[in-house]
Amino acid sequence: MPTIARLDTQQPDFDQALERLLSWESVADTGVRDAVDEILGAVRSEGDTAVLRYTAKFDRLDRAAVSDLEIPHDRLQAALESIPAEQRKALEMASARIRRYAEHQLMRDWDFTDEDGTVLGQRVTALDSVGLYVPGGKAAYPSSVLMNAIPAKVAGVELLVMVVPAPGGELNDLVLAAAAVAGVDRVFTVGGAQAVAALAYGTQTIPAVDKIVGPGNIFVAAAKREVFGTVGIDMIAGPSEILVVCDGETDPDWIAADLFSQAEHDEQAQSILLSWDDAFLDRVAEAMDRLLEEMPRAEIIRTSLDKRGALVKVRDSAEAVAVANRIAPEHLELSVADPQAMLDAGLRHAGAIFMGRYTSEALGDYCAGPNHVLPTSRTARFSSPLGVYDFQKRSSIIHCSAEGAAKLGETAAALAHGEGLTAHARSAELRSR
Incomplete structure (x- = not known):
């Protein structure tokens, strides 16, 4: 039976408890x-x-x-x-x-x-x-x-x-x-x-x-x-993560399985559930206790949940959005009646977002279509899933007309002189005459 942590945003030490839960030391000694x-x-x-x-x-x-x-x-x-x-x-x-x-x-x-005939662009x-x-x-x-x-x-x-x-x-x-x-x-x-x-x-x-x-x-x-x-x-990936937000209306067995799906990766994986229905958190805890022994990787799941898992009571869906943005998870499941409304309410930070009760994270791992290589350890605050753009690069294109060179040359020369770079200024000025 896993001893998963129970947190409540109304606890005086919630912020510190959440930070401890999310902390992870990366890579190598x-x-x-x-x-x-x-x-x-x-x-x-x-x-x-x-x-x-x-x-x-x-x-x-x-x-x-x-x-x-x-x-x-x-x-x-x-x-x-x-x-x-x-x-x-x-x-x-x-x-x-x-x-x-x-x-x-x-x-x-x-x-x-440009209006002076200069062509500006991007080559991919x-x-x-x-x-x-x-x-x-x-x-x-x-x-x-x-x-x-x-x-x-x-x-x-x-x-x-x-x-x-x-x-x-x-x-x-x-x-x-x-x-x-x-x-x-x-x-x-x-x-x-x-x-x-x-x-x-x-x-x-x-x-x-x-x-x-x-x-x-x-x-x-x-x-x-x-x-x-x-x-x-691509990235330095940390342990797998899942954050599930649920309104209490999804089958608790489904949610337990979703939390297990990441916990079974390894002992450092993280599975967190947010809900404003305290009784539902109890039902999910009961479902996890009942279903765990069916899992071939039960010991790994148990250790992961003991170390880094949590069931978190939030006040309402708005607070769930705020806490989810703080966690910035690799995988975010919105197991609620209107996931689009929750997304539009300000959800910003997640590697992949799984919308609705029927969209399990496991589908994204294998065959839904979007990439399963995702930012972990809260890096979804500033990074994105692996994609085609990671295998392409951009080159800027600048093609000045004579008029454009003269116009831009004056501006460039003025700034170059201000920086004390005379050769830069001369290079621009020569084409401005």
Whole structure:
């Protein structure tokens, strides 16, 4: 039976209690950072040799060359053809929905002509290459492959390199099938910080990329943080989170299952329920007690709820909106009669918002269409879900006419002289005469 916290916004210490609940220390201790720095340095200086050494050490996969760690396309296709028909249909349906949603996110070129004939605009281009990290071994995360790879391909990325650890040579056919469906270009059975280093710096066999995306363990997260600047990264993700707002009219079993859906990820995941119906909070607590033992990952769920879960009584829906904005959750379920009204009442901060009683967060994880790579740890206050725009970049376009150069040159020169940058001023003035 989980001992989930009960909070009430009317408690004198509510603000402090909420802050304690939300606090989470990110990424890595000194030991992890030191180990990661050593691996990054070795791969940067030794290339393939270091990748092979660390792959043999950590994944028990001893190969003569890094080329032996690459999975050929026909193996990906064979995996797609060998999985059960139901799984293949699910992969293809999810892929189509993710792709259709992503196509709406494409940024496009635009320009306008100023009154003096100067053309100003924006040029949008795709990144040349992207690396995708996928957890491997016994774990199967085909949804992660689809959610990261498909937006990249919709954006127009030409080279998408996937790395996936294969401890002891163990590969998951569902993950490989997802790579085939998503159009991944190259796949290497390399994991850990050494995979991140190979993608960031390049080796004799693994190409360097422009950006690295995808989830991983604490060593992968620390490595991504360290290589940022050499390459782009998607984000440093924290534990999974769900915040459910309910008016007390949804089946308590549904809400209990929704809270479990994130708690089962790991012991640090966070599940919070807000309601202005105190009796409903009791019914959900009873449902969790009753349903928990049915869960194969009951111990993980119990620990997560004990450590970081909460049932929170708020005064009304308006206060629920205010508290939700403070929490800025990764996933926000509005399990209420009129979710649109609540959204319009000022909800601003959430990675993804699930509207209405029938929209479970799990649908977003797999097949609804929007991306499941979302900001965590309150970063939804200033960041957004992964999307096509993360694989595109913008260049400003300025094309001056003679009249425009003369007009703008006077302004630019005046400001440049004010900053003491004479050459800047002269460059503008020469075209103003």
